[in-house]
Amino acid sequence: MTEFFTTPDGLRLAYNDTGHGHPLLCLAGLSRNMDDFAPVVAHFASRARVLRLDSRGRGRSDRDPDFHNYSVLQEARDVVALLDHLGLEKVSILGTSRGGLIAMSLAMVNPERLHGVIFNDIGPVVDPAGLADIMGYLGYKPSYSSFEDAADRLPEAMAPRFSNVPRATWQAFAEALWFETPQGLDIRYDPALRRAVLEQAAEGALPEIWPLFEALAPFPVALIRGENSNILTRETAEEMRRRKPDLIFAEVPDRGHVPFLDEPESRAVISAYLESVT
Template sequence: MTQFFTTTDGLKLAYDDRGSGHPVLCLPGLSRNMADFEPVVDQFADKARIIRLDLRGRGQSDHDPDYHNYNTIREGQDVLELLDHLGLANVTILGTSRGGLIAMGLAMGHPDRLQGVIFNDIGPVVEPAGLAHIFGYLGVVPEYRDHEDAAHKMAHAMAPDFANVPHETYLRHARALYAETESGVALRYDPLLRQSIMEQAADGALPDIWPLFDALKGFPTALIRGANSNILSAETAAEMCRRQPDMFFAEVPDRGHVPFLDEPEAVAVIDAYLEQIS
């Protein structure tokens, strides 16, 4: 059941909290929402406390009247405020893409609030080709009639980076991304997110994120990479494993950016991490 809390700057953010045991906070990708983590709830809610957050401007959370607040620093503050709201001293973060960047920022600024991090197809180097692909669709409403139409067309558009994906998975993905309306689908995030990201990109090259990742030294970590990812290269993943030699790692075949987290390889990595930390 979706619940809400209010941030210090007055936005109402949506979250879901179920299961018991070690707390795992699931943070979604840039334009995504908590629905992406339904497979994690299905697989692990009997083993851990699975908390899912819709970041500001996404899913069921309020849109920010100032789109400049769509940045990882403010979103990291929202995470801290959610932890305070729930009375949690610290958590493991399962971060997909943007969610993993937020986790690294917290590792540097608020390491006491983390127990560890599971990265889903993200690291300290974000490949330019992947960013260009994201800029191509971010904030643009696609011409899909409904969820079924979206599922069929996404299966074609996402090939060949994604293969052997059941139709039911694409349908779940479409429902997570879009709302159905009488005139077609609608985005489930604030389209002004595009403006914020484009302005941030125009400020210059991305900063060096490796120091943020290195702040996780000594923390339990895990990494899931889509074998065909255009965001997280194999070379960056290898360097992450070198710097964190105890990190659980799996590469998911037939997946690009990002794995759906229902794949056997992804499930096995999350399970191994929880076995270690619980």
């Protein structure tokens, strides 16, 4: 069941709290929401307390009247507000894309709130080619007329980075990201998110944030990489492994940015991480 809490600046944010055991907070990508983590609930709620958050402006959470607040640092503060609301001292974070950047920010600013981090296809260097691909659709309605239409056409649209994906997975992908209207599918996030990203990008190239990753040195850390990712290069993943030799790692074949977390390789990484912290 979706629940809500109010941030210190007055926004009502949605979250879900399912399962029992080690607290695992799932943070979604830039324009996505908690529904991406349905496979994690299905596979791990019997051994972890799976928490899922819709960041401000996404999913069921309130949109921010000031788009400047769509920032990694503000969203990290929202995570701390959620933990305070739940009375949780620490959590592990499963961060997909932007969610992983939020986790690294917390490692630097609020390390006392972390048990550790699982990164889903993100690291301290974001490939500009992948960011350009994201900007090609961020803030725009898709061209699909229905969820069924999207499930039919996504395999071609997402090729060649994604292959051998069941139709049911594409259907779930579409239902998580968009909603149906009589005019076709529409986005489930604030389109002003595009303005925030463009304005932040105008301030200069994305910095390499290796110091934030190195702040995780005392913590257990895991990494899932899509074999065909255009956000997390193989070189960056290998450098992460070099700098943290105990990193739990797997590469998911036939997947780009980002793996769906239902793949055997993804489940194996999450399982190994939970074993390391419980």
